[in-house]
Amino acid sequence: MKKANETLELLNRHVSVRQYQDKPVSEEQLTAIIEAGQMASTSSNVQAYTVIAVTEPGLKKELAHLAGNQVYIEQCPVFLVWCADLYRLRGAAAPHLQDEETYEDSTENLLVATIDVALAAQNAAIAAESLGLGIVYIGGIRNRIAEVAERIGLPELVYPVFGMCLGYPAAETGQRPRLPLAAVLHRNGYQADTLQEQVQIYDEVSSAYLRERTGGKNAAPWSALMSKRLAEPVRLHMKDFLQSKGFLKR
Amino acid sequence: MKKANETLELLNRHVSVRQYQDKPVSEEQLTAIIEAGQMASTSSNVQAYTVIAVTEPGLKKELAHLAGNQVYIEQCPVFLVWCADLYRLRGAAAPHLQDEETYEDSTENLLVATIDVALAAQNAAIAAESLGLGIVYIGGIRNRIAEVAERIGLPELVYPVFGMCLGYPAAETGQRPRLPLAAVLHRNGYQADTLQEQVQIYDEVSSAYLRERTGGKNAAPWSALMSKRLAEPVRLHMKDFLQSKGFLKR
Incomplete structure (x- = not known):
């Protein structure tokens, strides 16, 4: 649009x-x-x-x-x-x-x-x-x-x-790119079934973004970063x- | 401005x-x-x-x-x-x-x-x-x-x-009118001392607004409405x- x-x-x-x-x-x-x-x-x-x-x-x-x-x-x-x-x-x-x-x-x-x-x-x-x-x-x-x-x-x-x-x-x-719209916007109920696929798509996008931003030094996918975040006693x-x-x- | x-x-x-x-x-x-x-x-x-x-x-x-x-x-x-x-x-x-x-x-x-x-x-x-x-x-x-x-x-x-x-x-x-800016925006620290005065000012403003909106039927000041709200086991x-x-x- x-x-x-x-x-x-x-x-x-x-x-x-x-x-x-x-x-x-x-x-x-x-x-x-x-x-x-x-x-x-x-x-x-x-x-x-x-x-x-x-x-x-x-x-x-x-x-x-x-x-x-x-x-x-x-x-x-x-x-x-x-x-x-x-x-x-x-x-x-x-x-x-x-x-x-x-x-x-x-x-x-x-x-x-x-x-x-x-x-x-x-x-x-x-x-x-x-x-x-x-x-x-x-x-x-x-x-x-x-x-x-x-x-x-x-x-x-x-x-x-x-x-x-x-x-x-x-x-x-x-x-920074965001999650695919389909990950965030569901219709008439929660759609857990496509979650894994959406995360995979985003992992590639976010990894490519990070690689470019750090001149190749870091290309950690989103899901890996999130696992560190969740395991941190913040x-x-x-x-x-x-x-x-x-x-x-x- | x-x-x-x-x-x-x-x-x-x-x-x-x-x-x-x-x-x-x-x-x-x-x-x-x-x-x-x-x-x-x-x-x-x-x-x-x-x-x-x-x-x-x-x-x-x-x-x-x-x-x-x-x-x-x-x-x-x-x-x-x-x-x-x-x-x-x-x-x-x-x-x-x-x-x-x-x-x-x-x-x-x-x-x-x-x-x-x-x-x-x-x-x-x-x-x-x-x-x-x-x-x-x-x-x-x-x-x-x-x-x-x-x-x-x-x-x-x-x-x-x-x-x-x-x-x-x-x-x-x-x-609906909002609280006076001075009630909400404080400088370099919390200013509890002007709270009562600001609430009084807002009570008048919000009461007048409600009176007009309800054709005179209701003119409860904000503080009275808030006391009902706080006393409600929501x-x-x-x-x-x-x-x-x-x-x-x-």
Whole structure:
């Protein structure tokens, strides 16, 4: 299909940016980006997220370190920490409540807040790209999440879901191919039977891409990379951390 | 700030659509929408989601019923069920693994998959809107989630995160105002001190909006609505359900 409009073209051009120009993001741009984020759908209008714009060089440096020494966090002019936030909701609700039991600690409400923040962040990412800026999501802020939360003063019922670097791209980045559409889009029910075939197709595509990008040094197929990813004990502290913040208790 | 481009304008125009024309969504449109979804960022390229396009009238009707009799699910030409999917990942990884322990059951990996699906879905939502279509997210498919999962044949390590109606809008909808920017955007740390003031401002705005939309019948402030929402024991089955599917075991 001919990409029929500016927005579709923009969505299809997305790449993660890991090198930024030394050029500020204006207050006007930041406002436009976060306001566009707010226009995303939100479950029952809970708007269960807060985004912390970090511009203080010392704080950016610390967060870069806590996220596993990702230098672009330090380099980008604005580092956004996207937080799931049920603290504001509970604070807003409190004056209307007597002794009723409340459910901010449920798995459902953790998911609601996590989805809310992701929808808003993705809108913001697209808004940023429409303004000529680049972004990259940073899951690494969950590496040492308790320290991150403490450093930016998060109260209970708030957790940092991911970070996002924001700034003018300094370099062209290749666009990583995605899984075949048929792997991801099923019809009227889950189609497990074609899974193996789709993975094989993608293994070839992703291996060829990696080979080209690394000048022949690496050509690991996707499935091999994923096996390493799954066998890695990543962030096993998350459950305890979330429960310590008042989430996920039932 | 003057909304500087087509994409920003589109993001700022978003409304949820709950009435659809009797007009199909073409295969070309659906492809463009899901492919745009796939271009969203994904954690370490796991692409941990599958979307099930439901067009079979009988199945749509059943899902509409299971989601709490939301008629627009039946009415829209395509109902998308967005699923977090670690089953494909584990299947892809399996041939590369011997006896290594794997961590698909961690809280971290549940969050990764949930965030992945939300980012892809929001891209798809924007793509759909850029093509003149409308959408609404349906959290209601989590009401009777086990029945939904069974009906669409979801294997273990897959769960339906939310639904999304897709089609041509049949009616204009008002745009609900959002929290003040200052409530949501904080600087270099969490600002709990202005929370109460921001909620008061929003209570007035949202109450006025509701009064106008209901012809004076309802003018409940946001904080009052949120107190009802928090005191509601919504979907307390989620933890058990997710664990039964192999998620969230540690």
